[in-house]
Amino acid sequence: MTATVANYCLLALGAAMAAGGWFWRKSVMIRFRADPSAKNKKARTWSTVLLAAGLWDFLVELLRLLFGEKKSEKFTVSIWAPRVQVGAVSLSTTVLVTWAVMGVLLILAVLFRLLVVPRMTDKPRGVQNVVELAVESVQKYTKTTAGDQGDVLPCYLFSIAAFMLGCAASELFGLRAPTSDITMTFSLALITFVMVNYYGIRRKGVKGRLKSMAQPTPVVFPIKVVSDLAVPVSLACRLFGNMLGGMIVMDLLYFALRNAAVGFPSVLGLYFNVFHPLIQIYIFITLTLTYINEAAE
Secondary structure, three states: OHHHHHHHHHHHHHHHHHHHHHHHHHHHHHHHHHHHOOHHHHHHHHHHHHHHHHHHHHHHHOOOHHHOOOOOOOOOOOOOOOOOHHHHHHHHHHHHHHHHHHHHHHHHHHHHHHHHHHHHHOOOHHHHHHHHHHHHHHHHHHHHHHHOOOOOOHHHHHHHHHHHHHHHHHHHOOOHHHHHHHHHHHHHHHHHHHHHHHHHHHHHHHHHHHHOOOOOOOOHHHHHHHHHHHHHHHHHHHHHHHHHHHHHHHHHHHHHHHOOOHHHHHHHHHHHHHHHHHHHHHHHHHHHHHHHHHOOO
């Protein structure tokens, strides 16, 4: 009974704070339009903080009263993605989410081809502007980092970036991102490893590629072989560790806040599910281009 009374008191307090913050901010905004001084600007900030804090407290207590206190559970993290039974086949959720991401990307590509490409003009505007800017940026960065390797490499990197971003966005829907699974990151790194050797052999030939690994002395040949074999392992572990770390931080936040996990996880989710993956995509692409440039130069 005491807990219920306390909850109702906190609910009323949150409502009072939100109402007070709203009326305070409304009056401050009227003064701020007439006099945008530092004093009124500070008052506007504090009134917004009071309004947000009141709304947060009100929502937390309302959810607690409606659904009860969330039971405390043991915090566990699994390196491997959970598996689900699909008929007689046991599939990893990584596979299912990957199929879903690829399906969405394919649908978007088809819609883009049918709805946007026919309307493209010599003078770009709207969506065409954004697409051309993205494509030109990838092509320019590829040429700057790895030289002129043809049009296939920028296409591959653009596809990888779109796929990795889609995988990261799946976390916004409560799913585990495929890039937080070592099997997925190793698959991506293995493709990079194949492309590194492909571009090296295409530029120098098989004999030239082997000869370049024995420079400046044949003594370093075994070392360079080991270094090349370490490339996919390094790329896979780096991407896996960073994406898994972001997932663990978000899970810890939900675990620690329990019923109070309203608002804050969404704000942090913008970093760990959008900004942080963009950094990892940039690093993965940059390292891929660097390795290709080293093999082809």
